[in-house]
Amino acid sequence: MKKLIKWILGIGSIFLCIVLAIGLIYGTKGYFLYQGVIKDNPLSQLVEGIESKQHYTPYEELPEFYIHAVVAVEDHRFQQHHGVDPIAICRAAWNDIKTLSFAEGGSTITQQLAKNLYFTQEKKLERKFAEIFVAFDLERNYTKKEILSLYVNTIYFGNGCYGIYDAAQKYFGKSPKELTPYESAMLAGIPNAPSAYSPSDNPELAEQRLRQVLKRMEACGVITKTEITNILEESPH
Structure with missing residues (x-):
């Protein structure tokens, strides 16, 4: 031994x-x-x-839900x-x-x-x-706020979109601050694989990725199962 x-x-x-x-x-x-x-x-x-x-x-114009979604899926210890x-x-x-x-x-x-x-x-x-x-x-x-806003303004969202503003306009025809929780979760999931998760090119895969984002947010204690159910009711499908 x-x-x-x-x-x-x-x-x-x-x-x-x-x-x-x-x-x-x-x-x-x-x-x-x-x-x-x-x-x-x-x-x-x-x-x-x-x-x-x-x-x-800027950070102040980002929806709170979008911020929580990005941190949950990309770096849940971001603040620490x-x-x-x-x-x-x-x-x-x-x-x-x-x-x-x-x-x-x-x-x-x-x-x-x-x-x-x-x-x-x-x-x-x-x-x-x-x-x-x-x-x-x-x-x-x-x-941390400046770093997060710089990050979401430089990441690629597919279809030639760099930054959250272009992505919100391209996929939903609105500014970032107008995004709903459903739309925010959708955009938070795209940068992981922009070509695969593009809502306009692959709506089914984009929906699957959105559900993964919501599950991750639940695991991080950001939202509840009830809130997930309510958010998914926004789905246009």
Whole structure:
């Protein structure tokens, strides 16, 4: 038994050393990548450019239901973390190890915003570390409300729609502040897979995704089963 315990501890120590070495190597590469993009395009300038756009929708004009829906499906610990969610990262890493892929990233809303501002969808470890450094900058310099509004004004909703204003106009012919709970939940679910969940292209899949959003909101304690039933009654189908 003692030999088995020693063997397990030995394997664990080797694995930990490998993980730390990989983290050091790619973390360093990521830091230099971060330094480069920040130097070429200062964060404050990018943010000012986004906020100055004609149809930029500030936090105060976002429906409360939409805000709750986005946080529930994208990053339910958004208010608690400082840019990175260690719990989500560990869960994603474990799932990635089991599937031998990088299918999950454990990204917070802040990290996703960092990626939208500076990086591509390319799944490289150095890019992931660089994204984390930008996320820390965002959290240091902007409030949670500012980060969330920047996020929903830059994400892709399919059909050429970037940002919540264009999406609300395209799919429902109204401004974001006029969205109903049903419409808000629908839009909150689209960015996960814009082509698949587009209400105009795939209404059935969009409806399924909407139900997932509502279930997630219920699991987070934001709404009740009764409220879900009432919201689904809005469905045009």
